[in-house]
Amino acid sequence: MxxxxxxxxxxxxxxxxxxxxxxxxxxxxxxxxxxxxxxxxxxxxxxxxxxxxxxxxxxxxxxxxxxxxxxxxxxxxxxxxxxxxxxxxxxxxxxxxxxxxxxxxxxxxxxxxxxxxxxxxxxxxFVNRFRNDVQCVKDILDKNLIGEIISINAQWIRRAGVPRPGSWFTQKDKAGGGVLMDLGPHIIDIILMYIKFEKLNSAQLYCKYDYDKYPQLNANWYSDNSRDVIFPDVESSVIAELNLNNDLIAKIEVSWLSDIKNDMTFFIINGENGSIEMKTLFGFSTNRLWSVDEVLVKNSTGEIIKKVEFDITRNESIHAFERMAHFFISSIRGNKISALNYIDAYNTTLLIEELYKHQKK
CATH class of the missing domain: 3.40.50.720 (NAD(P)-binding Rossmann-like Domain)
Incomplete structure (x- = not known):
């Protein structure tokens, strides 16, 4: 250099x-x-x-x-x-x-x-690690406000968000899979970060192929000059369940096509002494289900004990990319920060691999 x-x-x-x-x-x-x-x-x-x-x-x-x-x-x-x-x-x-x-x-x-x-x-x-709302939840977990995590439910649902239907995105030989390969790594990575992943005990996967059910397929934030006509051969929606660490249950739902008014990302983390909810939207879609992005912390009786709201007019995804770029350059220059590394790539790939192996017919 x-x-x-x-x-x-x-x-x-x-x-x-x-x-x-x-x-x-x-x-x-x-x-x-x-x-x-x-x-x-x-x-x-x-x-x-x-x-x-x-x-x-x-x-x-x-x-x-x-x-x-x-x-x-x-x-x-x-x-x-x-x-x-x-x-x-x-x-x-x-x-x-x-x-x-x-x-x-x-x-x-x-x-x-x-x-x-x-x-x-x-x-x-794994750019979503660098989002303010995702980091807010991690900070709360690090303070042990809800005790040991028992379960996590995580969703990233799009109403009509198939990236270029018929292109390489929706061809199994080029993409490796469908929505689980596209949105799944981001959701699974965040889960593994929150729980401090140690081991996988079991995995189950249910897939849907709903391309003929919804007339509007394209993600409205994506456009290029291609005119692909090959019909998709990968899953459009999945529901998955992972048993992790000491019987911690993680339930995951990701979808390109869903009967939902608009797009959303949602996490609920249940602990021994309460829960954390995160309502947000990953990615670049502007069709938001929530009018407010927020993180809620509730005690064991369901009472809200902490609330953090985020400015939805701010492009959080772009800022997350900027933070990831800074982290990459900082790592090259020798700064030792543990926000993300190659082990995270291995763990997420392993879990997706196991989910596909345990797909229910």
Whole structure:
């Protein structure tokens, strides 16, 4: 790194790279976008002009071997995440990889072996860890206000939020799965952070494929120039149950398509001495079910003993991306902070892998 400047390479110049990753890194001192890579010429040209990037490629290996690139953001189709991460780490590059990191825990385990040999930083892009509301709940749990956690119910429900139906997002060979691979990693990661995950005892998964039930499929916040027509072959909704640690029950519901007025994310954490509720909305949808985002703490009788409200006019998702980018750069520069690491990538991948293995027919 010349003069301590860090050059970022972006592999995969889609919506999330353009709207969230690049803008976040550009706000950090001594960090610049050294190169971008995409297989679409029009996309590359747009990024060159918009972000004034000098080095651009249509072959990921060329970007990985660019000496100006110190760290790489991987935001490509899911099926490429593991291979690109492996090549980047072997080349001595630090990596921030979009979820899912891989399709199996064995693949993540291999990445961990490589990063230890190459002394590189590898982080999963579990951006919701960096949200103010999520951190508020963690702070409350750390103060032990509700005692030992007994159970968690977590939901991320969209009314009509299938990302580009028929594209790689909804093809199993390229995406690895449906909504569980898309929204599931974020929800499961937050659960594991809250409970301080130790072990998995059992897993159950129920899937729905409701594409013919709802006429409006597209996520209204996503748009590009593609005209994909392949019918989805992955799940649109799931209900899952995990038995974790010492018989702590985690129930999860994630859906792209649901009979709900608008979109929402909801957690309820039940403890020995009370409960915590978080009403919010992850992601970039503007179709909000809640008029107020809030965290409520209740005692064992149901009385509210603490209430924290959050400004819904503030784009919390963008700010979370900015905090994640700062954390990634801080980790590269040697700061030892335990907010997120490669073990979190392994644990989340393991649990999703086990859920798919235990899908109920």
């Amino acid at each position: 010349k003069n301590n400047r860090i050059g970022i390479g972006i592999i995969g110049c889609g919506w999330i790279a353009e709207k969230a990753h690049i803008s976040s890194f550009l706000k950090i001192d001594d960090v610049y976008i050294a190169a971008v890579c995409d297989n679409d010429v029009q996309t590359i040209n747009k990024f060159k002009e918009k972000f004034q990037v000098k080095n651009y490629y249509n072959n990921p290996e060329h970007l990985i071997n660019d000496d100006n690139v110190n760290a790489i953001v991987i935001s490509t189709p899911n099926s490429t995440h593991y291979t690109l991460s492996e090549k980047a780490l072997l080349a001595g590059k630090h990596v921030l990889c979009e979820k899912p990191i891989a399709f199996s825990s064995a693949e993540v385990d291999n990445l961990i072996r490589i990063l230890k040999k190459t002394n590189t930083i590898f982080l999963p892009a």
